[in-house]
Amino acid sequence: MGRYVARRLLQMIPVFLGTTFLIFFMVYSLPGDPVLGLFGDKGVDPATLAAKRKELGLDLPIWQQYWNYMTNIILHFDFGNQIRNGRPVTEVLGDAFPITLQLAALAFAFELIFGIGLGVIAGLKAGRLADNAVLIFTLLIISIPVFVLGFIIKMVFAFELGWMAPNVSNEQKWSELIAPAIVLGGLSLAYVARLTRTSMAENLRADYMRTAIAKGLPKRRVIGVHLMRNSMIPVVTFLGTDIGALMGGAVVTEGIFNVKGVGGLIYESITRREGTTLVGLVTILVLVYLATSLLIDLLYAVLDPRIRYA
Amino acid sequence: MSIIDNTGKTATVPAPRDGDDYNGPLLEVRDLHVEFHTRDGVAKAVNGVNYSVNAGETLAVLGESGSGKSVTAQAIMGILDMPPGKIPQGEIFFRGEDMLKMSYEERRKIRGRKIAMIFQDALSSLNPVLTVGYQLGEMYRVHHGLSKKEAKAKAIELMDKVKIPAAAARVNDYPHQFSGGMRQRIMIAMALALEPDLIIADEPTTALDVTVQAQVMDLLAELQREYNMGLILITHDLGVVADVADKIAVMYAGRIVETAPVHELYKRPAHPYTRGLLDSIPRLDQKGQELYAIKGLPPNLLRVPTGCAFNPRCPKAEDICRTEIPALAPVAEQDGTELPGRGSACHFWKETIHG
Amino acid sequence: MPDVTKTAAEAVEDAIAPPSAAEPAPQPKAEKARSLWGDAWVDLRRNPYFLVSSVLIFFLLLIAAFPSLFTSASPTVGDLVNHYLGKPELGKIGSEGWLGYDGQGRSVYARLIHGTRASVIVGICVTLIVTIIGGIMGMIAGYFGGIIDAVLSRVTDIFFGIPFLLGAMVVLQSFTERTIWVVVFALAFLGWTQITRVMRGAVITVKQADYVQAAKALGAGTGRILFRHILPNAMAPVIVVATIALGGYISAEATLSYLGLGLSSPIVSWGVDISTGVTQIRTAQHILLYPSIMLSITVLAFIMLGEAVRNALDPKLR
Numbered sequence: 001m002g003r004y005v006a007r008r009l010l011q012m013i014p015v016f017l018g019t020t021f022l023i024f025f026m027v028y029s030l031p032g033d034p035v036l037g038l039f040g041d042k043g044v045d046p047a048t049l050a051a052k053r054k055e056l057g058l059d060l061p062i063w064q065q066y067w068n069y070m071t072n073i074i075l076h077f078d079f080g081n082q083i084r085n086g087r088p089v090t091e092v093l094g095d096a097f098p099i100t101l102q103l104a105a106l107a108f109a110f111e112l113i114f115g116i117g118l119g120v121i122a123g124l125k126a127g128r129l130a131d132n133a134v135l136i137f138t139l140l141i142i143s144i145p146v147f148v149l150g151f152i153i154k155m156v157f158a159f160e161l162g163w164m165a166p167n168v169s170n171e172q173k174w175s176e177l178i179a180p181a182i183v184l185g186g187l188s189l190a191y192v193a194r195l196t197r198t199s200m201a202e203n204l205r206a207d208y209m210r211t212a213i214a215k216g217l218p219k220r221r222v223i224g225v226h227l228m229r230n231s232m233i234p235v236v237t238f239l240g241t242d243i244g245a246l247m248g249g250a251v252v253t254e255g256i257f258n259v260k261g262v263g264g265l266i267y268e269s270i271t272r273r274e275g276t277t278l279v280g281l282v283t284i285l286v287l288v289y290l291a292t293s294l295l296i297d298l299l300y301a302v303l304d305p306r307i308r309y310a
Numbered sequence: 311m312s313i314i315d316n317t318g319k320t321a322t323v324p325a326p327r328d329g330d331d332y333n334g335p336l337l338e339v340r341d342l343h344v345e346f347h348t349r350d351g352v353a354k355a356v357n358g359v360n361y362s363v364n365a366g367e368t369l370a371v372l373g374e375s376g377s378g379k380s381v382t383a384q385a386i387m388g389i390l391d392m393p394p395g396k397i398p399q400g401e402i403f404f405r406g407e408d409m410l411k412m413s414y415e416e417r418r419k420i421r422g423r424k425i426a427m428i429f430q431d432a433l434s435s436l437n438p439v440l441t442v443g444y445q446l447g448e449m450y451r452v453h454h455g456l457s458k459k460e461a462k463a464k465a466i467e468l469m470d471k472v473k474i475p476a477a478a479a480r481v482n483d484y485p486h487q488f489s490g491g492m493r494q495r496i497m498i499a500m501a502l503a504l505e506p507d508l509i510i511a512d513e514p515t516t517a518l519d520v521t522v523q524a525q526v527m528d529l530l531a532e533l534q535r536e537y538n539m540g541l542i543l544i545t546h547d548l549g550v551v552a553d554v555a556d557k558i559a560v561m562y563a564g565r566i567v568e569t570a571p572v573h574e575l576y577k578r579p580a581h582p583y584t585r586g587l588l589d590s591i592p593r594l595d596q597k598g599q600e601l602y603a604i605k606g607l608p609p610n611l612l613r614v615p616t617g618c619a620f621n622p623r624c625p626k627a628e629d630i631c632r633t634e635i636p637a638l639a640p641v642a643e644q645d646g647t648e649l650p651g652r653g654s655a656c657h658f659w660k661e662t663i664h665g
Numbered sequence: 666m667p668d669v670t671k672t673a674a675e676a677v678e679d680a681i682a683p684p685s686a687a688e689p690a691p692q693p694k695a696e697k698a699r700s701l702w703g704d705a706w707v708d709l710r711r712n713p714y715f716l717v718s719s720v721l722i723f724f725l726l727l728i729a730a731f732p733s734l735f736t737s738a739s740p741t742v743g744d745l746v747n748h749y750l751g752k753p754e755l756g757k758i759g760s761e762g763w764l765g766y767d768g769q770g771r772s773v774y775a776r777l778i779h780g781t782r783a784s785v786i787v788g789i790c791v792t793l794i795v796t797i798i799g800g801i802m803g804m805i806a807g808y809f810g811g812i813i814d815a816v817l818s819r820v821t822d823i824f825f826g827i828p829f830l831l832g833a834m835v836v837l838q839s840f841t842e843r844t845i846w847v848v849v850f851a852l853a854f855l856g857w858t859q860i861t862r863v864m865r866g867a868v869i870t871v872k873q874a875d876y877v878q879a880a881k882a883l884g885a886g887t888g889r890i891l892f893r894h895i896l897p898n899a900m901a902p903v904i905v906v907a908t909i910a911l912g913g914y915i916s917a918e919a920t921l922s923y924l925g926l927g928l929s930s931p932i933v934s935w936g937v938d939i940s941t942g943v944t945q946i947r948t949a950q951h952i953l954l955y956p957s958i959m960l961s962i963t964v965l966a967f968i969m970l971g972e973a974v975r976n977a978l979d980p981k982l983r
């Protein structure tokens with residue numbers, strides 16, 4: 001077990017460095033000069049431009065810029081400053097993260113409860129009406145692109161029925177986040193339902209299920225303990241990988257409902273070529289992704305003793 | 311005698327169980343039919359099987375894969391997959407009551423407590439994510455309402471009973487951490503936990519090494535004697551049967567083709583299929599000769615041959631075999647005295663046994 | 666016992682993708698007439714999802730190839746005076762204005778028909794590219810194992826670590842002129858990782874099968890083993906994942922165009938139309954509605970096809 005964790009940790013170091021370098025490289029090879037943009041249309045003499053570049057460290061070779069950036073993050077938790085207004089990126093992120101976390105948490109709860117619920121119903125009734133209904137429902141959800149789903153919900157519930165405000169207000173109350181959370185979690189909900197269904201239907205045929213029935217256990221126990229304990233292993237691991245994906249997927253959802261979170265910030269940084277902000281955001285998303293995947297691997301080992309003792 | 315006698319709670323006299331005055335056979339299967347509805351058609355897996363088992367008796371059910379021997383056992387246990395499985399006809403009496411007419415709850419209370427089953431592949435038949443202690447203790451928790459702690463103590467006793475070394479230390483291990491033989495002992499322990507009246511062992515030793523096979527069979531036979539249980543031993547291996555069984559039922563294509571007390575069957579088979587099986591056992595005194603094999607393949611259950619299902623492979627087949635299904639008829643000596651417990655479903659049983 | 670070298674994420678992919686052909690091997694030899702693929706075909710022909718999705722995809726391909734068969738109206742030239750935000754007249758099926766007009770007086774129907782090509786090209790091209798790249802990478806990693814696998818797997822992890830849509834957005838932002846091929850490149854740039862992982866897993870499973878070991882023992886060369894024995898049997902899960910992903914790429918193209926980072930006018934695409942439709946969501950819903958429906962149906966068709974193929978190829982689900 002200890003060795004397993006150690007090996008996973010070791011594997012993550014090159015992935016962390018590689019991914020952050022990749023995004024760093026991609027962002028800083030973007031055409032368009034953010035420094036030039038600072039001075040607007042007035043034009044500026046080349047000396048001032050060079051001085052500003054040097055100040056920001058943008059004159060160095062890319063690998064050296066990356067090195068400086070990473071050492072600052074690791075040693076000082078310093079993600080640099082925004083080019084446009086010099087605000088520390090950590091501060092900008094600190095403003096945007098709480099609402100996105102809130103939104104992701106709500107979406108996660110939503111996919112957890114309804115995804116597993118629907119999957120269990122379909123799995124236990126495999127091949128019957130309920131199963132087919134769940135299949136069609138999940139296929140539809142998967143097929144409707146997130147932004148289309150978002151606008152459908154907005155059109156119906158905000159404009160036609162008037163049950164909600166079309167945009168999330170600045171107070172950002174929990175109740176206002178319900179609709180965005182449904183849109184954000186919808187796709188994953190469908191995947192969770194499918195995965196739960198497949199896993200249950202497969203394990204239902206396992207030999208140990210026959211044994212459990214032959215032992216004279218009540219149905220509730222056969223399903224609740226023997227079937228669920230095995231079927232939930234892939235589902236739990238999927239849910240884990242999804243935490244990071246939900247935060248990354250917020251770009252579209254936050255745009256539709258005008259939520260001022262990480263998604264909006266990402267969009268803004270890409271279109272305004274705010275390299276430092278963008279790299280900082282992605283670095284954090286990558287860290288979240290790596291941390292959750294380590295967590296999931298550990299969880300996987302806890303859930304499946306065959307991994308633990310291997 | 312009882313495995314849990316040191317608690318003083320349970321009765322120590324093995325028979326009669328339950329204190330009633332029921333005297334008939336422990337289990338009786340009558341005209342059982344099982345079919346499976348697949349997308350290619352209806353597979354008739356069991357076509358009118360009759361057999362019975364008494365307390366303390368061992369019935370060996372012999373047959374190739376697809377002969378219906380395991381399906382019959384699953385029907386008795388009530389663990390057939392339905393659908394696609396279906397029991398269109400037949401009765402299964404346990405202590406005189408037809409289990410097929412019972413409610414799900416009534417049958418559940420018989421499973422594990424009165425009739426228990428030992429499966430072939432212990433690795434896949436034990437739950438991979440639960441400790442063996444949990445899986446053994448579960449029997450007591452569900453059926454006797456013991457606490458987790460008491461159940462674990464019982465589990466350790468059970469593991470001792472089936473001779474698993476260092477039981478107390480291994481009770482929290484998972485199935486994959488045991489060797490094949492040890493896992494099969496755990497399966498046996500699980501079946502024995504509640505001291506059932508009848509145990510069905512479905513190829514209990516097939517997955518094991520030959521040396522371990524003998525140990526596991528001996529253990530099973532010993533425990534059966536100790537508790538005076540009925541035992542249905544399902545196997546395709548004639549070698550396993552000889553020492554353990556009292557009587558044998560040979561199955562082919564969903565029917566019993568021959569029944570006999572164990573030693574008589576070996577001495578004088580009354581069905582060409584049984585004869586074929588016996589002839590295909592390697593023997594020391596036939597060194598150097600080519601080993602006999604029954605020609606052909608087991609029948610496809612979707613298209614069972616008309617007449618006697620064995621006719622395409624039978625060296626003695628004649629026209630009648632292709633048109634008429636032979637019934638399981640009593641077998642008699644040449645002078646007409648009936649041989650007790652013997653039957654053969656062959657039009658030419660006389661020629662087979664006496665010729 | 667599960668493969669210990671497997672991470673949880675890979676285990677999830679195993680659960681999503683069907684098993685490779687190595688598993689359903691034990692079939693009675695006497696009835697070997699039907700292979701896995703033959704069996705799958707028999708299954709597919711009876712599957713209503715397969716029938717519906719094939720018909721839909723046939724029409725989509727036809728529309729994409731010959732849009733003029735379906736409408737004679739121009740998707741780019743509109744009549745602002747007479748048709749500004751014209752309402753749909755659903756009764757006149759197939760006429761120029763039956764789905765209404767947009768803010769420049771252009772026929773929504775004509776744009777719908779002519780926009781099909783962009784989505785279909787993006788979906789098919791991205792899928793082909795990622796299947797080839799991912800397939801080769803996965804096959805090499807899975808077959809050779811050891812250090813090669815370790816390196817390739819880490820490289821895959823690195824690309825996998827960047828959120829897909831976000832990465833595509835950054836790539837697209839670095840192009841000033843965004844043609845269909847630029848969008849294809851941006852989606853393929855990060856898209857290949859999924860296929861690599863699925864292929865690697867499938868190859869590892871198949872590699873251990875007896876018939877591959879037997880071929881090795883008989884002295885078959887690496888190329889022969891890879892292409893004659895491993896590839897045909899490892900293809901099943903890759904085909905399923907690729908078919909479902911195709912729908913996903915079409916959806917991703919529309920999403921990027923909607924965000925203003927994908928295709929843009931004058932290229933005719935559903936994503937572009939949805940993007941303009943959003944601005945008029947209160948006044949003229951039909952501009953948003955019909956491209957959205959068309960897009961969803963297209964994605965659904967490919968996902969249903971993948972679903973049907975998965976069921977046919979996975980004997981465990983029967």
